[in-house]
Amino acid sequence: MASAEIARANATDWVAKAAPLPTQWTNQAGPGNALPDYPRPQLTRRAWQNLNGVWEYHGSETGAARILVPYPPESALSGIGRHDDVMTYRRTFTVPPDWRDEHVLLHFGAVDQTATVWVNGREVATHRGGFTEFSADITSALKPGGEQEIVVRAEDHDEAAPFAVGKQRAKPGGIFYTGSSGIWQTVWLEPVPAVHLDKLDIVGDLTGFTVTPRVSGGDGQVEVVVHDAQGTEVTRASGQAGQPLRLTVARPHLWTPDDPYLYAISARLTGQDAGKTDEVRSYGGLRTVSLVADTLGRPRIALNGRITFLHGPLDQGFWPDGLHTAPTDEALRSDLDKIKELGFNFVRKHVKVEPARWYHWADRLGLLVFQDMPSPRFGPDGSPPRDGKADFEAELTAMIGQLANAPSIIGWVPFNEGWGEYDTVRIARAVKAADPTRLVDANSGVNCCYSHPDSGAGDLYDDHTYVGPGRSAVRDARAVIDGEYGGLGLVVAGHSWPGEPQAYEMTTSPAQLTERYVEVSRELETLARDEGLSGAIYTQITDVENEVNGFLTYDRRVEKLDFAVAARHNRAVIAAGSQ
Incomplete structure (x- = not known):
């Protein structure tokens, strides 16, 4: 499934609040257009499923409602328009049939401040801190078919809690502003082999790239290929997962603000998973x-x-x-x-x-x-x-x-x-x-x-x-x-x-x-x-x-x-x- 799937749960029950200052984009955000863009441009795969859209919501002060994820409850676009210390989100989804033999990863861009996640009643993830991403392999929690359930419980006590808050305040004013609680970045799924590429650590310099492939679920051999902006291969290297690979670029085209030149980087893992391979795409710039x-x-x-x-x-x-x-x-x-x-x-x-x-x-x-x-x-x-x-x-x-x-x-x-x-x-x-x-x-x-x-x-x-x-x-x-x-x-x-x-x-x-x-x-x-x-x-x-x-x-x-x-x-x- 190469494009986003919008949440199906009772979208007609969601209504945006009036924004104090609407932007030219305010009316473009809604159940059919809740940040549908691929959320991780430096590690892309062909298949993914977007879980943004209308979710069921229950707040400690708000009660039961519908919320537009991933807009924070305090925002007008969420449809809630107020703060809750404790938030519970729920929605269902189905796994595409062609993912049947894959592992399924559930990703959260950010949830402020703490989060606990259940899939079909089984706890699959906890996270502390409101600004960083987290993921979970939910394969073992999935049912053989039909609708699957996700429940997220988030807590955010503003500056009363022991977490980084930045400029957020419970009582905004002056140089401090209205806080953002709960889910505030994209929620999404992707299918991967049991042994898969988890991350590429990419360091560019003035002569090439050092790429360290990080693998989850096992081990394997990784081949990394670099292409220029015209699609021509310029260098490749292969080696064991977890080991740095040096890719020297002949006639390097450096990245600068006046000329932000980016090379395409792809990686292919042959892992210990019944001969399955995993492929991802990324990019990098040469600069120091x-x-x-x-x-x-x-x-x-x-x-x-x-x-x-x-x-x-x-x-x-x-x-x-x-x-x-x-x-x-x-x-x-x-x-x-x-x-x-x-x-x-x-x-x-x-x-x-x-x-x-x-x-x-x-x-x-x-x-x-x-x-x-x-x-x-x-x-x-x-x-x-x-x-x-x-x-x-x-x-x-x-x-x-x-x-x-x-x-x-x-x-x-x-x-x-x-x-x-x-x-x-x-x-x-x-x-x-x-x-x-x-x-x-x-x-x-x-x-x-x-x-x-x-x-x-x-x-x-x-x-x-x-x-x-x-x-x-x-x-x-x-x-x-x-x-x-x-x-x-x-x-x-x-x-x-x-x-x-x-x-x-x-x-x-x-x-x-x-x-x-x-x-x-x-x-x-x-x-x-x-x-x-x-x-x-x-x-x-x-x-x-x-x-x-x-x-x-x-x-x-x-x-x-x-x-x-x-x-x-x-x-x-x-x-x-x-x-």
Whole structure:
């Protein structure tokens, strides 16, 4: 079955709530179009079944209802429109006849905060943490034929629970926003042989790929083949599952923001499963990121060995109709398209983990990414919960493993402004050990807020100054970036979230906002050219709830300043800071 199957359960009983700010995609999401796109672009198989759609739902406060999965219950698109601490989801499905001799895997993109899953009354999976994926082999729980039942019990106690929450709050306001509970990413099935490829660890550099095939259910031989963008084979290698395979690429075509060239990678496993084979498809980009010295001996960020200034916006990934979940895949991509239109080469994904398709679009469109770990909850002094450290570190490790194949990601950010910060040196070293190929920004905004005194950890010194830009000097072997600056605001009537709008500096018109953006950009250009600054992140790509400091309104309907003028100055900053 090569296309999505929409849930059949009483779709007519589901009704969306009215979104406070509908986007142009709000009305496109429904029982027949609940994120039907293939959810895992870097490990694809021919057959799959989408379980998004209308499910039965029972909430601890809501009672019995119908919900549109995978939109969180708090969102308008879910049809629920409120928070429940405890949520129970139920639906049925049938297994396609041609899957009869296969194992069946059940996948969840994300469920916030904890989940227990039953199939036909048998518990098949539990998971802790609201931002990472999990799967279960449900073959032994399936009945010989007919309808099969899935039940999911989720609990989400907002910041009262010991889990990473990012910007979610039970009482949103200011820089914190409405939370997203329960199932908020795609639920889907796929058939596999008993011995099958579970993951490909893909590391690209300037001469080729190192691919490590991970196999579940047994062992076997794996052959990996790399094709160029025109479909011509460029290299292949084979070996034992679990062992790294080196695939050298003659005349390598490197991945850059201006030329995001991707190679197709396929793998074929011959396992110990009665001669059955498993085949998957993926992709990769050839690029490196490192620190190098400029002509004055200052540490700078280099892409593929060339000093490259990182310039882009903060991207928080919230939606007025779907909250943590974009209404459609086109909507998910749209913010990245706008970032490219604005002349940027970079984006910081702020204290949230996106669905795999977001990183796929960043890879395809050519945007460098710093990926934040969602912040743990923290007390009035910024201290983390004692009972949440193990969960935080487990989910941080899982996030790195889950996203490590994306060529767009060039840096990890474990802490932001000291929110829940602890053991900074140890955590930074652990992140570097988990992925030595990328930069580590140990605490973005080390000069700000609840941050501990600068530990010197990681590869970067990261300043937050509003409106800024910050003027931090190079102080050691770390490169210096402005991890947040800007925050220039404008209220657009009819396109603002209910409540009191706020920004770090408010303007009164698109013309004034454009003028102030130009003034700040000219100062940033000087810092990039003369002071050794390596990157700068503007707050932010869109308004988010009561924050009105976006290039776009929260509903994505209005460009709040002159994009052509902003893009010209953004490109000038990148040019000034790059060698």
